[in-house]
Amino acid sequence: MPLRDAARALGVHYQTAYGWVRQGVLPARKIGRGYEVSAEDVGALSARRAAGAPPRREVRVRDWGAQADLLFEAIVSGSETAARARLERVADGVPFIDLCERVVGPALRRIGDEWASGAVTIGAEHRATAICEQLLGPLSARQPPGRPRGVAVAATPKGERHALPALMAAGCLREDHWQVHYLGSDLPAEEVERIAVDTGARLVVLSSSAAETARRAAAQSGRLAAARPGLRVLAGRPGDSLYRLVQLARNAAAPA
Numbered sequence: 001m002p003l004r005d006a007a008r009a010l011g012v013h014y015q016t017a018y019g020w021v022r023q024g025v026l027p028a029r030k031i032g033r034g035y036e037v038s039a040e041d042v043g044a045l046s047a048r049r050a051a052g053a054p055p056r057r058e059v060r061v062r063d064w065g066a067q068a069d070l071l072f073e074a075i076v077s078g079s080e081t082a083a084r085a086r087l088e089r090v091a092d093g094v095p096f097i098d099l100c101e102r103v104v105g106p107a108l109r110r111i112g113d114e115w116a117s118g119a120v121t122i123g124a125e126h127r128a129t130a131i132c133e134q135l136l137g138p139l140s141a142r143q144p145p146g147r148p149r150g151v152a153v154a155a156t157p158k159g160e161r162h163a164l165p166a167l168m169a170a171g172c173l174r175e176d177h178w179q180v181h182y183l184g185s186d187l188p189a190e191e192v193e194r195i196a197v198d199t200g201a202r203l204v205v206l207s208s209s210a211a212e213t214a215r216r217a218a219a220q221s222g223r224l225a226a227a228r229p230g231l232r233v234l235a236g237r238p239g240d241s242l243y244r245l246v247q248l249a250r251n252a253a254a255p256a
Contacts, residue, residue: 003028003035006042010049020045040177044146061090061102068106075128076111076120083131096139097172101242104132104168109239133164140171140182148179149253152203153196155183157216157235165207165236172242173205173249189220196224196231203252205245207236214238 001009006026007017020026021035026045028035061067067090074082091099111128114120154170156163163185170182181199183192196204206221208214217235225233232252234245 001037001039001042003037006037009042010046040146040149044144044177047145061094061098064102065106067103068110071103072107072110075107075131076114076124078124078127078131080131080134084135087135091139096142096175097242097246099139100136100168100172104136105242108132108164129162129164133167136164136167136171140167140174142171143174143179144177146177149177149250150179150203151181151199151201152178152205152249153181153183153192153199153201154205154207155187155192156185157206157208157213157220158186158188159216160185160208160210160213162209165209165238166205168242169205169207169236169245172246173203176246176249178203178249178253189224192220193224193227196228202230202232203249204231204233205236205249206233209238211238 003017003021004014007014010017017026018035021028021037026037027041028037067086071083071086074080074086087099087103090103108129111120111125115122115125152170152173154166154173156166166185167182170180173180181195181201183195192204192206195201204221204224206217208217214235214237217237221233221235225231234248234252236245
């Protein structure tokens with residue numbers, strides 16, 4: 001809806017709503033000379049205001065690369081305390097999707113590159129991943145107020161031992177107003193299908209950390225989509241954008 005309509009729905013002056021857009025309190029997209037906002041985001045902000053909750057503070061990150069480098073130094077050395085301190089500096093002021101895509105993801109990719117070159121051991125790589133999983137877990141569970149877009153299931157294909165990609169996908173979908181059932185890693189295809197059917201999910205996301213399990217995810221998604229024609233199944237590959245995941249999920253939620 002246009003920002004002027006959103007301001008009326010929120011019972012505030014247009015300039016107040018515009019200020020919330022500039023502060024990052026109300027997500028908006030620039031269209032021509034104006035702004036468009038979603039009804040879900042307007043409803044969520046209205047609910048927060050009715051509950052007396054203050055708008056979330058906004059943190060402007062000037063150098064995302066530097067933040068990723070600092071997190072890398074913490075997790076490669078195995079310092080959960082230092083990693084927690086790095087994430088806590090920005091976690092409450094930036095969207096979860098930005099935290100994953102611009103800080104955690106680059107730090108973990110660097111860990112993977114150094115493991116591939118022999119500079120980091122497999123034990124250190126697993127330790128770094130475990131630290132990130134532990135720190136992101138509580139953040140990924142946050143569910144903003146507002147009507148959900150639909151029900152989604154986030155899991156990994158059989159044989160994928162790293163749950164973190166699915167955890168990040170679950171958190172990003174929750175932030176975008178999906179009700180998500182997060183199933184963790186290494187789950188048989190029939191169990192993913194059973195949960196999707198039992199919960200009435202309209203979306204399944206299968207995330208992978210390696211090329212081999214990504215191929216399994218693609219095969220599994222094809223079989224699941226064929227068995228359940230009304231279900232949209234997305235198979236993630238290493239390096240896929242979480243921003244694109246959210247957009248594809250929105251397309252799945254759009255009326256036919």
